[in-house]
Amino acid sequence: MEGKSEELEGEMEVEAYRRLFPLQFYERHLSDSVRPDARPLNKARPTSIVPAPLPSADASAMVKIGNTTMLSGIKLEIMFPSSDSPDEGCIAIDFHMPPICSPMVRPGRPAEAAPVISQQLNNVIMSSKLIDLKELSIASGKAAWMVYLEIYCLDADGALFDAALLSAVAAIAHLEIPPVCLNEEGRVVSSQGQAETNTDNNGNTNNSNTEKRKLTLGSIPFSLTCLLHKQYLLVDPTDEEESIMPSLLTVVLDTSGHLISLYKPGGPVLAYTSTTKNCVALATRRVKELEKILKEALSEMDVIEN
Template sequence: MAEQYKSLHPIKYYRDYLAHEIRPDGREFNKFRPIILNVGSLDTADGSAIAKVGQTTVVCGIKAELCKPKAESADKGFIVPNLELPPLCSSKFRPGPPSDQAQVLSQLIADVIENSKCIDLTDLCIFPDKLVWCLYIDFICLNFDGAVVDASVIALMGALKTATLPVVNYDAALDNIQVDADHRKYLTIHSTPVSTTFAIFDDKIILADPTVEEEDLCTGILTIVVKNDDELCCVHKPGGSPLPDEDLFKCIDVSVERVPLLKKLIETSIKNVTN
């Protein structure tokens, strides 16, 4: 009977729960779902990780290729992130070109990488104006159940912190490249961004770590990215209900409080593999 009521009147179904300060899945408004991170999952990638936030599951794989830098940034490499939302992850998506949502989320992840400066592009330079690394960072969502950016950023950091690149020797005089695949080095990671998504319900109730049902029924979505414990990196709110400054600051505080926990989760996952 409850499922029929939910199907026929989804918004009223949620309002009945939220009126008692609890969500249909039993969580309080600021309660987060369990998080699982597994690194080094893909043998064919230079770095990889699988992150699971509740039922939302994202795989991140990093593949490095040698290329020539741009003339205007001769000492900088490239980072090319791309998020796929295939029909496999949800009936919301269809086969074919990337959906608008996938393109928006890919750009958001690119902004997180750039604003957090977790990777210094000059670290990817092998020889100025001649040879640099290009990191293709591909994300595939296996199960779409809300807060996909949060899962993607966790998977991103797990993949970056375990990624290794082969040692490359370049002779500029002979334009000769020698790749030593037997000797590899880790990337230098300069910060650890953490993403937290909130849903705004009925223009006033803020729900942390929303499920896909909550995202579909909400009147606004807010994603906050914090780095290095308390530095605000990115605030993304694509339209929807306006959010008073007081509520925005509360969301930022909640996001900051999560950083040490998620950083510890990432570091623990990495130690389990490297030790």
């Protein structure tokens, strides 16, 4: 009993030290190139993708990176294309942080990070050319698909953008476009069994398909957030780590290794180019991991559907 009591007291002292001096507590571990949970500094947390968890959505995906959990869903609607882009559809992306995701988010007070991440997602998905908006056209100048992509953070335990982007990509990759076309009365109807394409009296092509089709994805973006503290680089930080050492750098690459964006929300200015290069190198390795995880998840879904 005496040994157990001493062990318990020791654990309480460690926890008290961690709460009172969190930075010093972490630095004692970082000097040994590990975190308090024994995870190496350059190792990301376990990552999983569950495609199609929402049967009511046109496409959906749930992503977990450690405890960080994102749920994304897509709904399709018919829209009238703009005169500037008559042969293109549109995509609208919104990121939400409900109060259940973190004690820091309170009811009635929108999380400050939500609109920032929404804008980041929009910028990355559009600049990466993941989706060719022309594939969302139904009839040039008359009808197109509007893609509403909603992403909800269910557990905010760090690296939120990484998990949000992965869930967005997984949902888009799982999306199937219904077979529709524009009839003679100008209404969008099912084109099941009709020809692949047809042309109206004005020479405009109606992009119809006889079966559901997946989008032809272009450059697929993935991201990795690194935490920078003194000479240390921590890959895929937790919420606790971000709160203690707030200097972050998010690297977005596509599967070909092309750099799409670098995002640094705060903290000191990077003094060394080598630090950025190290982050990009770590992100390159992470992209390969995420690409494999995404392919496996989508393959499993194809087997279930067939």
